[in-house]
Amino acid sequence: MSLRLGLGVFGMQSVPQRPEHHVKLYADLLEDAELAESLGFDSIWLSEHHFWFDGYCPADIAAAGAILGRTKKLRAGTAVMLLPMHSVEKVAADAATINRIGEGRLVLGVALGYRDVEFDGFGVRRKDRGRLMDSMLPRLAEASRAADPSYPVYVGVGTAVAAQRAGRLGLPLFADSTMNVGELQEMLAAYNEAAATAGIKPPAKHALQRDVFVTDDRERDWAELLPELRYMRRQYGSWSAPQEAAEPVDAYVERLSGDIEAKLKNLVMGSADEVAGELRRFEALGFDLIVCRSQFGNLPRPLLRRAVEGLGRVRAMVER
Amino acid sequence: MRLGLGPIALARTTRAELEALARAAVAASFDAVWVAESRAEGVGGGLAAAALLSQLVPIRVGAVVDFGDHHPLYTAEDIAVADIASQGRIEVLLRGGTEEQVRLLVEALGGAHLRFEGATLRVPARLEANQPVPDAIALNPRPLQPAVPLWVEGIDAVRWRKGAAAPPTSGRWPVMLLCPGDVAAEDLLAATGGAATYFLVNATSPQDAIAAGRRLVGPLRMPDFPDWVRRQ
Numbered sequence: 282m283s284l285r286l287g288l289g290v291f292g293m294q295s296v297p298q299r300p301e302h303h304v305k306l307y308a309d310l311l312e313d314a315e316l317a318e319s320l321g322f323d324s325i326w327l328s329e330h331h332f333w334f335d336g337y338c339p340a341d342i343a344a345a346g347a348i349l350g351r352t353k354k355l356r357a358g359t360a361v362m363l364l365p366m367h368s369v370e371k372v373a374a375d376a377a378t379i380n381r382i383g384e385g386r387l388v389l390g391v392a393l394g395y396r397d398v399e400f401d402g403f404g405v406r407r408k409d410r411g412r413l414m415d416s417m418l419p420r421l422a423e424a425s426r427a428a429d430p431s432y433p434v435y436v437g438v439g440t441a442v443a444a445q446r447a448g449r450l451g452l453p454l455f456a457d458s459t460m461n462v463g464e465l466q467e468m469l470a471a472y473n474e475a476a477a478t479a480g481i482k483p484p485a486k487h488a489l490q491r492d493v494f495v496t497d498d499r500e501r502d503w504a505e506l507l508p509e510l511r512y513m514r515r516q517y518g519s520w521s522a523p524q525e526a527a528e529p530v531d532a533y534v535e536r537l538s539g540d541i542e543a544k545l546k547n548l549v550m551g552s553a554d555e556v557a558g559e560l561r562r563f564e565a566l567g568f569d570l571i572v573c574r575s576q577f578g579n580l581p582r583p584l585l586r587r588a589v590e591g592l593g594r595v596r597a598m599v600e601r
Numbered sequence: 602m603r604l605g606l607g608p609i610a611l612a613r614t615t616r617a618e619l620e621a622l623a624r625a626a627v628a629a630s631f632d633a634v635w636v637a638e639s640r641a642e643g644v645g646g647g648l649a650a651a652a653l654l655s656q657l658v659p660i661r662v663g664a665v666v667d668f669g670d671h672h673p674l675y676t677a678e679d680i681a682v683a684d685i686a687s688q689g690r691i692e693v694l695l696r697g698g699t700e701e702q703v704r705l706l707v708e709a710l711g712g713a714h715l716r717f718e719g720a721t722l723r724v725p726a727r728l729e730a731n732q733p734v735p736d737a738i739a740l741n742p743r744p745l746q747p748a749v750p751l752w753v754e755g756i757d758a759v760r761w762r763k764g765a766a767a768p769p770t771s772g773r774w775p776v777m778l779l780c781p782g783d784v785a786a787e788d789l790l791a792a793t794g795g796a797a798t799y800f801l802v803n804a805t806s807p808q809d810a811i812a813a814g815r816r817l818v819g820p821l822r823m824p825d826f827p828d829w830v831r832r833q
């Protein structure tokens with residue numbers, strides 16, 4: 282199996298710097314899906330959050346349905362669905378149906394979720410999320426295998442504990458974008474050990490999410506990209522508490538946006554040749570699907586288009 | 602009068618069959634094409650399927666949704682995304698659920714800042730473990746339509762029986778009648794007394810859909826439909 286590239290990650294956010302209506306954002310998404318299909322991408326990926334001011338996509342399977350209606354070959358994936366705050370029976374029934382009428386093109390990535398307000402909106406205790414995941418994941422895996430056609434379920438992981446959970450079930454990983462090569466190797470080791478202990482032969486290949494930006498003019502694109510990345514950093518940062526107890530939240534969020542290089546240490550940015558070389562390193566670790574996040578929040582359309590077309594050239598280089 | 606084709610049972614329909622029926626609905630001048638999930642058979646995804654269908658046809662798309670077994674906000678979010686992705690063409694018939702669940706759903710779809718305190722549902726739940734959480738939350742994004750056409754089976758809607766008089770509509774939408782695919786226009790008009798009605802016609806093949814359209818569209822949309830046109 283050769284290395285496949287997915288295009289992501291679409292959160293459908295109406296960001297403050299470009300507060301477009303969601304009907305425009307979803308029309309753009311479907312246009313981007315058609316572009317991705319024409320460029321030969323394996324898949325396009327959606328992200329999920331709930332009850333946020335920018336209208337972050339809360340219903341990935343419904344959005345995937347629209348993509349599968351608009352396209353013929355492209356797969357649509359969730360990166361990631363926050364499983365413990367859902368009903369696993371509903372997810373399984375929705376996924377099986379849309380995968381069937383989408384002619385086997387749905388891919389589910391699932392993970393824990395972390396925002397208190399999202400769990401609370403659905404009447405779920407955040408502290409129960411691990412226990413819920415332990416209960417739901419085997420049921421979803423069984424349902425995915427029983428579906429006709431079956432659909433893949435990847436487990437989103439950023440820690441060894443999460444990797445061990447996936448390993449015990451023999452489910453493939455969907456590795457978080459923030460991990461470096463050393464951390465990925467450690468996580469894969471924890472995964473394989475948990476699988477061996479459970480007496481399960483795990484899949485040899487996994488998926489990885491990576492922040493990727495292909496450019497033929499780094500200086501020009503970085504100047505345009507930086508404010509968008511700063512905003513994204515502030516947003517995700519605001520969903521976590523300050524590490525220092527006395528630090529006010531506003532100051533914490535401001536500090537995060539100034540500390541952008543630390544968060545983006547794993548951003549792969551460069552020419553198509555350079556990016557292709559970087560991505561091949563991950564293939565050697567055991568990742569045969571790399572979901573390249575080139576959409577950060579809601580980039581200006583011309584900037585995103587250039588990045589996607591550049592990534593299309595990378596795809597042609599890495600897919601043999 | 603409005604005419605919808607369906608509901609097409611997702612449990613027993615392939616993509617090709619779905620596409621063929623949807624295109625027949627457009628060709629036969631139906632106002633909408635509908636799909637139905639059946640969670641008792643493990644078949645969900647009615648709203649996602651409607652979103653899929655909306656990319657294939659220019660008319661409105663409806664979903665019969667099994668409601669009540671899951672938190673209403675899941676359904677609200679599915680409706681909102683499907684409505685936006687379809688550019689405001691979603692219609693919904695809820696099957697099951699309590700009045701409290703419907704009330705929460707309608708409030709959420711309308712964009713209310715939710716401080717919902719029902720007998721069994723509380724939003725935000727403000728569970729002790731989830732602090733701090735805001736006093737209110739809202740569905741976001743909201744549907745494109747200011748009010749998504751929503752029918753509730755078993756509360757306001759009725760099932761059509763040949764020869765039976767339909768009760769008057771009690772909601773903001775015309776009463777919906779689920780009709781067999783071979784129904785005659787005269788029977789429908791007699792049953793409703795000419796009152797504004799949404800007829801959902803369950804023709805199950807493209808040929809039957811085309812035939813139903815030819816039989817029903819003219820007489821239902823305009824009184825005194827000319828016989829010479831009917832005979833053509």
